[in-house]
Amino acid sequence: xSAARRDFLRSSTGAGILAALASSQAAAAASTALFRNQLxxxxxxxxxxxxxxxxxxxxxxxxWRVHNERLRERLVGSADWQHFDAIQECRPxxxxxxxIDEFVTDEFGQGVFLGMTLRLFDRATRxxxxxxxxxxxxxxxxxxxxxxxxxxxxxxxxxxxNGVPVRAxxxxxxxxxxxxxxxxxxxxxxxxxxxxxxxxxxxxxxxxQPATGGVS
Numbered sequence: 001x002s003a004a005r006r007d008f009l010r011s012s013t014g015a016g017i018l019a020a021l022a023s024s025q026a027a028a029a030a031s032t033a034l035f036r037n038q039l040x041x042x043x044x045x046x047x048x049x050x051x052x053x054x055x056x057x058x059x060x061x062x063x064w065r066v067h068n069e070r071l072r073e074r075l076v077g078s079a080d081w082q083h084f085d086a087i088q089e090c091r092p093x094x095x096x097x098x099x100i101d102e103f104v105t106d107e108f109g110q111g112v113f114l115g116m117t118l119r120l121f122d123r124a125t126r127x128x129x130x131x132x133x134x135x136x137x138x139x140x141x142x143x144x145x146x147x148x149x150x151x152x153x154x155x156x157x158x159x160x161x162n163g164v165p166v167r168a169x170x171x172x173x174x175x176x177x178x179x180x181x182x183x184x185x186x187x188x189x190x191x192x193x194x195x196x197x198x199x200x201x202x203x204x205x206x207x208x209q210p211a212t213g214g215v216s
Contacts, residue, residue, distance in 0.1 A: 052123060052126050053121065053126045053127070053128070053147050053148060054096065054097060054121050054123065055096070056128070056147070056148045056153065057090075057099055057119055057128070058092075058096075059175055059177075059180070060090045060099070060101070060180065061090050061091060061092060061099070061207075061208030062089070062090065062204060062205070062206055062207045062208040063087065063088070063089045063204070063205040063206040064087070064088045064089070064090075064180075064202040064203060064204055064205060065085060065086075065087060065202070065203045065205055066085065066086045066087070066088050066103070066200050066201070066202050066203075067083070067085055067200070067201045067203075068082070068083065068084050068085065068086060068105075068108070068198070068199070068200055069081045069082070069083055069198070069199040069200075070082045070084075070108075070197065070198045070199075071195075071196075071197040071198070074161055074186060074195065074197045075161060075162075075164065075166075075186060075188060075195060082108070084105055084107035084108045085105065085107060086103055086104060086105035086107070086108070086113075087103075087104055087105070087205070088101050088102065088103045088104075088202070089101060089102050090117075090208070091208060092208075094120070097120065097121050097123075098118070098119055098120040098121060099119050100116065100117065100118050100119070101116065101117045102114070102115070102116055103115035103116065103117070109136075112135075113134065113135065113136065114134060114135040115132065115133070115134040115135075116132070116133045116134070117130060117131070117132055118130070118131045118133075118140070119131075126147060127145050127146060127147050128145065128146065128147060128153075128155065129143045129144075129145050130143055130144050130145070130155055130170060131143050141159065142157055142158060142159040142160075142168070143157050144156055144157035144168055144169070144170050145157055146170075148172070151173070151175060152171065152172065152173050153170070153171065153172030153173075154169070154170075154171055155169065155170040155171075156168065156169045156170075156191070159186075161186060164188060165188070166186040166187060166188055167186065167187040167188075167190060167191050168184065168185075168186055169184065169185045169186075169187070169191075169194060170182065170183070170184055171183050171184075171185070177204070178203065178204040179201070179202060179203055179204065180202045181199070181200070181201055181202070182199070182200040182202070183196050183198060183199045183200070184196070184197055184198040184199075185197065
């Protein structure tokens with residue numbers, strides 16, 4: 001990709017184009033009653049809501065610019081990082097007991113790269129399960145599970161990479177009103193040592209706005 005094209009995509013105009021791609025289905029979704037009232041009607045006592053973790057990802061609702069640093073090759077000792085920007089938009093589902101985000105960029109490989117994260121909360125275990133999928137791989141990746149403790153979200157699960165069993169870890173940190181940090185790491189020794197292979201630094205572009213309107 002040329003420097004001029006990269007500068008355009010990082011401009012407000014370019015960001016608007018990527019945001020439009022990420023929101024391509026918003027108009028249809030906004031016309032349905034199922035989409036309009038996705039925030040949970042949580043009538044439990046305040047002390048119960050405070051500690052169960054069901055609202056730990058509420059901070060991420062809305063639209064974000066994401067600066068990515070991604071290892072070109074994993075688990076081979078590489079220090080060659082790819083750098084690219086993307087737009088990500090997150091919204092609640094299931095009355096607030098889950099959320100979904102869409103990730104879009106045309107700076108990563110050939111054509112447009114589309115990713116999706118699905119997060120579901122289990123009130124019994126007070127943990128989140130998180131799945132990732134993209135348009136370059138069939139199906140959902142194996143989930144990671146975990147919770148936030150003292151402002152740090154840690155989520156782990158078993159997976160494979162190029163046929164090698166790995167322990168995968170997501171970490172969320174640095175969470176502020178307008179920024180956040182996420183990273184992914186793999187371990188081949190049961191979590192004794194980790195190789196970080198993907199970092200995202202998020203900057204908020206727009207707050208979440210619940211859809212309104214009647215049923216079509």
